[in-house]
Amino acid sequence: MTDSTVDSTVGTAVGLYRTVRLVRRFEERAVELVRSGDIVGGIHPYIGQEAVAAGVCAALGPDDLVTGTHRGHGHVLAKGADPARMMAELTGRVTGLNQGRGGSMHAADFGVGILGANAIVGASGAIATGAAWARRRLGAPVVAATFFGDGAVNEGMLLESFNLAALWRVPVVFVCENNGYATTMRVEDAVAGSITGRAEAFGIPAATVDGQDPAAVLAATRDAVARARAGEGPTFLECRTRRFDAHHTFEHKVRLRYRTDEADLRTRDPVDIQGARLDGTTRSEVDSEVEAVLDEAVAFALGSPFPDPLTALDHLYASGLTPRPGSDV
Amino acid sequence: MPWLSYQKALNRALFDAMTADDTVFVLGEDVRVAASNVTVGLARRFGPDRVLDTPLSEQGFTSFATGAAMAGMRPVIEFQIPALLFLSFEQIVNHAHKFSLMTGGQCQVPVTYVVPGSGSRTGWAGQHSDHPYSLFAHVGVKTVVPATPTDAYGLLRSSVEDPDPVVVFAPAAALGVREDVDLATLAPVPLGSGRIHRHGADVTVVAVGHLVHDAIAVADDLAGSVSVEVFDPRTLYPFDWDGLTESVRRTGRLVVVDDANRTCGIAAEVIATMAERVRLAAPPVRVTRPDGAVLPFSIELDRATQPSRAQLAAAVALTVKER
Numbered sequence: 001m002t003d004s005t006v007d008s009t010v011g012t013a014v015g016l017y018r019t020v021r022l023v024r025r026f027e028e029r030a031v032e033l034v035r036s037g038d039i040v041g042g043i044h045p046y047i048g049q050e051a052v053a054a055g056v057c058a059a060l061g062p063d064d065l066v067t068g069t070h071r072g073h074g075h076v077l078a079k080g081a082d083p084a085r086m087m088a089e090l091t092g093r094v095t096g097l098n099q100g101r102g103g104s105m106h107a108a109d110f111g112v113g114i115l116g117a118n119a120i121v122g123a124s125g126a127i128a129t130g131a132a133w134a135r136r137r138l139g140a141p142v143v144a145a146t147f148f149g150d151g152a153v154n155e156g157m158l159l160e161s162f163n164l165a166a167l168w169r170v171p172v173v174f175v176c177e178n179n180g181y182a183t184t185m186r187v188e189d190a191v192a193g194s195i196t197g198r199a200e201a202f203g204i205p206a207a208t209v210d211g212q213d214p215a216a217v218l219a220a221t222r223d224a225v226a227r228a229r230a231g232e233g234p235t236f237l238e239c240r241t242r243r244f245d246a247h248h249t250f251e252h253k254v255r256l257r258y259r260t261d262e263a264d265l266r267t268r269d270p271v272d273i274q275g276a277r278l279d280g281t282t283r284s285e286v287d288s289e290v291e292a293v294l295d296e297a298v299a300f301a302l303g304s305p306f307p308d309p310l311t312a313l314d315h316l317y318a319s320g321l322t323p324r325p326g327s328d329v
Numbered sequence: 330m331p332w333l334s335y336q337k338a339l340n341r342a343l344f345d346a347m348t349a350d351d352t353v354f355v356l357g358e359d360v361r362v363a364a365s366n367v368t369v370g371l372a373r374r375f376g377p378d379r380v381l382d383t384p385l386s387e388q389g390f391t392s393f394a395t396g397a398a399m400a401g402m403r404p405v406i407e408f409q410i411p412a413l414l415f416l417s418f419e420q421i422v423n424h425a426h427k428f429s430l431m432t433g434g435q436c437q438v439p440v441t442y443v444v445p446g447s448g449s450r451t452g453w454a455g456q457h458s459d460h461p462y463s464l465f466a467h468v469g470v471k472t473v474v475p476a477t478p479t480d481a482y483g484l485l486r487s488s489v490e491d492p493d494p495v496v497v498f499a500p501a502a503a504l505g506v507r508e509d510v511d512l513a514t515l516a517p518v519p520l521g522s523g524r525i526h527r528h529g530a531d532v533t534v535v536a537v538g539h540l541v542h543d544a545i546a547v548a549d550d551l552a553g554s555v556s557v558e559v560f561d562p563r564t565l566y567p568f569d570w571d572g573l574t575e576s577v578r579r580t581g582r583l584v585v586v587d588d589a590n591r592t593c594g595i596a597a598e599v600i601a602t603m604a605e606r607v608r609l610a611a612p613p614v615r616v617t618r619p620d621g622a623v624l625p626f627s628i629e630l631d632r633a634t635q636p637s638r639a640q641l642a643a644a645v646a647l648t649v650k651e652r
Contacts, residue, residue: 065400099433106431115399116432120423126389127424130396130404137378138352138401157420160389167384315434316469318492321521321567323469328605 048244055217072117122155151182211239483518
């Protein structure tokens with residue numbers, strides 16, 4: 001952190017701006033590192049959707065839990081993971097959040113309640129539901145927020161988790177980031193009925209939220225979290241958002257033609273929407289501070305060692321069981 | 330001493346595990362009324378909060394258990410039929426099993442999956458009669474197949490205490506096995522340790538689950554002509570390779586009897602590993618279900634697809650033909 005007189009406490013107008021700006025610039029720096037070959041395998045950029053992670057996580061406390069998606073960098077950063085250790089994870093370094101074992105699609109930081117991004121669409125709703133139920137059972141009054149995209153609302157496993165959460169009044173907030181596309185498939189072509197209607201079918205209160213406005217997402221999430229803490233069970237938020245960039249960085253090389261919203265794609269930018277609520281001096285102070293944090297993060301990542309290949313299967317078993325090698329020679 | 334049935338041993342293991350550790354809870358379909366008999370009395374003793382009846386949502390409640398385990402509890406899932414493992418395979422393999430490594434060791438996922446009534450239940454036909462333990466060994470999920478009541482007790486206790494996911498197959502054909510035991514001697518049995526039920530000098534028969542009892546019977550029948558050693562791996566993953574190697578080095582001959590399909594089954598792995606480690610005196614033989622077997626309904630067809638004692642005796646005879 002650089003010296004700053006700006007109060008960017010989580011949940012304030014400045015705090016929300018700092019988060020969306022941090023996530024935006026983190027992603028832009030990460031895309032550069034994909035291009036330079038420092039991040040192998042590519043990433044699913046969160047650019048355009050920052051308001052959702054920022055608003056949801058601002059309504060959560062440090063002990064609350066989140067699970068994320070393959071497009072999950074925003075969730076991890078907004079929940080409070082160290083950007084330097086996150087960048088180190090993306091670049092496969094031993095200093096990464098997961099010691100370089102997870103990468104972009106599996107980043108986790110249990111110390112701040114991040115139970116992991118999950119690369120299987122619709123898979124983490126049930127995990128978040130079980131985790132929130134268990135923590136509550138163990139005496140910790142926590143709430144879990146689980147992020148998923150519009151593509152996930154057609155996954156049976158996710159719908160099963162709606163049922164379990166509603167039946168057992170589990171303190172979970174289901175956050176659908178509807179960015180209009182499941183990879184290349186338009187939501188209109190994939191979803192029969194409505195997205196919120198799926199939650200309503202299980203008796204879960206559902207709201208549609210402006211997912212480009214961090215303050216709107218925060219307000220809706222605060223209501224949902226209050227319900228959960230009061231023992232009233234799950235809430236569903238459909239955050240209408242826009243993915244400005246590609247589904248995955250491989251699209252930067254192989255152009256896929258499927259978007260019909262290119263023309264007005266960036267007209268509602270969450271960084272500008274929240275930035276306009278700050279005076280110019282404050283905004284540029286936050287921008288400088290974020291840039292310094294990211295300079296440090298990239299330097300830390302690229303200066304960190306890679307894991308030793310001899311440790312490739314470390315942590316496979318929590319019991320310490322050593323698997324047989326692939327060959328005895 | 331009292332007679333303990335295999336089924337009662339599983340029940341007793343759950344009872345003792347729940348008494349020993351408040352974070353252990355059971356979930357599954359019809360577990361409060363104990364439709365499979367394994368969870369009898371648990372709801373009355375521990376209350377409905379620790380014995381959760383779930384809706385028919387196997388994928389959902391399997392990952393619910395993963396989340397609960399990551400958050401500090403020790404769930405035990407009962408699956409009424411083995412085919413539900415196909416339905417929840419993705420949740421077990423791709424999530425529960427992978428989280429420890431993918432998070433760099435930040436979490437443990439101590440879930441136990443118990444299948445009381447795996448394999449053929451006689452007349453339950455194609456979708457209720459599989460024995461998919463080799464699939465779990467293949468992907469590296471700890472896999473246990475106890476043969477006796479004491480091992481059922483001991484291995485289930487160890488599975489619940491283990492910090493990783495463990496699948497416990499309780500073969501339908503073993504559930505009625507009874508053993509005269511001093512209940513005070515029941516104790517956890519470590520995963521990964523095999524057991525020699527009967528010592529012999531001429532051939533090692535590796536038998537999985539309920540087939541251990543068939544192997545002992547065949548060994549008794551052949552006692553006048555062949556000295557058969559019966560090796561029960563008890564855990565298929567991790568496998569007690571050193572224990573088996575010691576046995577096969579002594580006998581020099583190997584037969585494996587395994588109630589699962591032939592291609593890529595655990596019998597194939599046992600033979601491959603022994604071929605790598607030991608110079609065998611005769612080609613090894615396996616007795617398994619046929620390739621790609623789907624158990625047909627009619628009783629003679631059901632039996633025809635499972636390994637038989639006659640096949641096992643013939644396999645033993647083949648390996649000792651030239652001495």
